[in-house]
Amino acid sequence: MSVKHRLIIMNFLQFFVWGAWLISLGGYMGGSLHFEGGQIGAIFATMGIASLIMPGLIGILADKWVNAERLLGICHLLGAACLFYASTVTSYDQMYWAMLLNLLVYMPTLSLTNTVSYNALENNKFDIVKDFPPIRVWGTIGFICAMWAVDLTGFKHSYAQLCVGSAAAFILGLYSFSLPKCPPTKSESKTLLSSFGLDALVLFKKKTMAVFFLFSMLLGAALQITNSYGDLFLSSFKSIPEYANSFGVTHSVILLSISQMSETLFILAIPFFLRRFGIKQVMLISMTAWVLRFGLFGIGNPGSGLPLLILSMIVYGMAFDFFNISGSLFVEMETTPQIRASAQGLFFMMTNGLGAIMGGYASGAVVDRFTQHAIVNGQLQIIGREWSSIWFIFSAYALIIGVLFSVVFKYKNGHKMVKH
Structure with missing residues (x-):
């Protein structure tokens, strides 16, 4: 083979x-x-x-x-x-x-x-x-x-x-x-700090990079929200007779898989968008896509609202790729070869590390806030969740991040990414 x-x-x-x-x-x-x-x-x-x-x-x-x-x-x-x-x-x-x-x-x-x-x-x-x-x-x-x-x-x-x-x-x-x-290289001495991406902390001395990493963490909090609750949300319609046997309920995971299909397609569009609009605009497009991703979940349903859910899945590809991959490319372009690998590690830690932790606990608190309980057979049980309110809060969060990013993030090279 x-x-x-x-x-x-x-x-x-x-x-x-x-x-x-x-x-x-x-x-x-x-x-x-x-x-x-x-x-x-x-x-x-x-x-x-x-x-x-x-x-x-x-x-x-x-x-x-x-x-x-x-x-x-x-x-x-x-x-x-x-x-x-x-x-x-x-x-x-x-x-x-x-x-x-x-x-x-x-x-x-x-x-x-x-x-x-x-x-x-x-x-x-x-x-x-x-x-x-x-x-x-x-x-x-x-x-x-x-x-x-x-x-x-x-x-x-x-x-x-x-x-x-x-x-x-x-x-x-x-x-x-x-x-x-794939044996150990042993060709260069890699410090403990560089292995964790921490020697790239020097990048925080540059205001542009500090702002970028901060917003990477804040947006990273949104990455796993629909992975955590998407299927639970769709399955909740099972209790409504009108939707109980709909495709979106019986095959909720297949419906959600459209997000991953979309992801493979939007990867191909990244070079064009970066050349045409630059990193700031591409990141803003990603943030707008997150607003739509959550907002469409808030107004969609597996019946007449199924097209809205499908559109949310399609938008996910843009939301995820334009942030994760474009952000990684931006870090690549803005760092020196000496700390390039560490800078990528730092970007990963801010998004998939700190961002994911923050998003996991914060989103859980929001879901609990809009969860209804009742005493059933002497035990406290969940009887429903206000999913529309939950998704609209997540959408508003992405919108606020987008507005703040558009005001705070200033990129010295204009709208196009320029290699050192």
């Missing part, structure tokens, strides 16, 4: 593991397990905690002592065990620790797969810029396939989704040991 095909399988399985539970877990926890919104938000916030800690630590091991493909295998085997354990528990405390441990070993594999891919392509004389994107896109395809598999099998509201993720992680864990060897 060719190197490209081996890397395609790795990327497909890497994101299949994630897609098996990321979008549907909130619906399972809020529906079958009756977790509160704050509990769901806290569990999803573990993604941010893991993003702050583990990529740097695992990066140090891969740089100095252990082959990257072996670390990838070890992490996925541990992750398989954590996901399987998570499938057997029903209490909040047990689920929290199971998912925290799972994400502590999963999040660093996102960069490890890139490391293994780049190394293998380079050693086999491939053009990384040209040949990696068509390989990486199979990761998104794997994510979508996992979502469809969980939906069509009816696993989306049961522990079985975690078993699917566990099985895929176990297969990938074993498969990783057969991947092309």
Whole structure:
């Protein structure tokens, strides 16, 4: 089997593991397990905690002592065990620790797969810029396939989704040991600070970059909100006879997968938009898209409002890509080679670390604020949520960020990105 095909399988399985539970877990926890919104938000916030800690630590091991493909295998085997354990528990405390441990070993594999891919392509004389994107896109395809598999099998509201993720992680864990060897480079001394992106803190001395990183954290808080509550929101229509058997309810995860499909398309549009409008305008487009993403959820429904929900899914691709990828490119263009890798690590920490933690807990508090309870058989139970109010608050948050960003962010190179 060719190197490209081996890397395609790795990327497909890497994101299949994630897609098996990321979008549907909130619906399972809020529906079958009756977790509160704050509990769901806290569990999803573990993604941010893991993003702050583990990529740097695992990066140090891969740089100095252990082959990257072996670390990838070890992490996925541990992750398989954590996901399987998570499938057997029903209490909040047990689920929290199971998912925290799972994400502590999963999040660093996102960069490890890139490391293994780049190394293998380079050693086999491939053009990384040209040949990696068509390989990486199979990761998104794997994510979508996992979502469809969980939906069509009816696993989306049961522990079985975690078993699917566990099985895929176990297969990938074993498969990783057969991947092309990616030994430690040992060619340059990487400090502890640089491994965590902290030597790039010098960028905060530049007002433009300080403002950019601050807003990256604030917008990062929005990234996982619909992953956390999207399926729970759509499934809530099951209690309304008019919508109970609609496509958006019975196949909510498939409907949500349109977001990932849109994501693959908008990636291709980024170079044009950056050249034509520049980073500030592209970031503002992203923020506007987040306003629409949440707002359309607030006014849509699985019946006559289904086109609005579909439009929200399409808009997600622009909201996510124009922020995540364009922001990463901006950081690349505005830093020196000496701290470039650390700057990317800092951007990741601000968005997927601090931003995700803040978003997880804050969104959980909002959902709880608009949750109705009642005493049923002597126990306090959730009887409904004011989803429109919840989504409109999230939409207003994105709007406020957008307005503030347009006023505060001043980019010295005008509207176009210019390489040093």
